[in-house]
Amino acid sequence: QDLVFELVNAPPRVSIDYPLDGATFYAGQRAYFSAYAYDLETSKLLAPTSVSWASNREGAIGVGSWVQREFTVLGEHQITVTGRDNDGASATDSRRVTVLPPPPDGLPPTAFIYTFDYDYRAPNPVLTLGGVGHDAEDGALSGARLEWRLESDSIEWNIPGGVAYGNTPQAVLNPVNGRGDFRVRLTVTDSTGKTAEVVREGSLLYIR
Incomplete structure (x- = not known):
């Protein structure tokens, strides 16, 4: 058969x-x-x-x-x-x-992270970010209107002052002990001072 x-x-x-x-x-x-x-x-x-x-x-x-x-x-x-x-x-x-319904004091902006790319196994990986901010009155937000911050107890990045700006920043991650968790927070601000935030989370696991 x-x-x-x-x-x-x-x-x-x-x-x-x-x-x-x-x-x-x-x-x-x-x-x-x-x-x-x-x-x-x-x-x-x-x-x-x-x-x-x-x-x-x-x-x-x-x-x-x-x-x-x-x-x-x-x-x-x-x-x-x-x-x-x-x-x-x-x-x-x-x-x-x-x-x-829209709030009486006007629409706040919105933030979005579309690129969050790195090699979690590398000792000092390059983190490539891509984000957008948009406001109903201002349109697309760019430059200093977009602020990126790293939040971690065990990982640092090589951004002077700790804050990156713009739509597509890059940074080298430096894990203190070769591994750890981190968060990247993008904050966008419109011309009236209204803000929006979005967060992405990551981990590093470099084995020596």
Whole structure:
């Protein structure tokens, strides 16, 4: 008796990593979303064109590993990301967000970190950051409007004064004992002094 084997295409792995479930935004305020979409067969990230986003209240949002949206419909939205591999297999992930009426004193800015890249096994890895800030009145924020700070008891970085500025700073991480946890906080400030913050967390594990 002959044995027949059928190769089954596994669906990709798709997970929203920002924002957290239950996040809130104001109508007219720019909201950012990002997802991890990975093809198990090729061991590569899905192409940005293979990752699509939608709201159950406002329809299609955009395409890519990260997208942005200024919502107009108040209330709860279910945001769904769909990743599809080259063989047609797909997977989804969802988050609930709530859109609130704009505050009477004006919309605050929003902040988003889209690049947070380093080699966690290197003794002194280079941390590459990418972030954006946006304000409804000022538009895109840049330069000194974006401040980056490292928070850690066991890791330092080579930024003079400890604060980096701009959209795409780089820094060398120096773990005191070769390992440790850290947080990077991005704070954006608009022309009226309103601020927004976003945090990414990381770890180093250099084995001598």
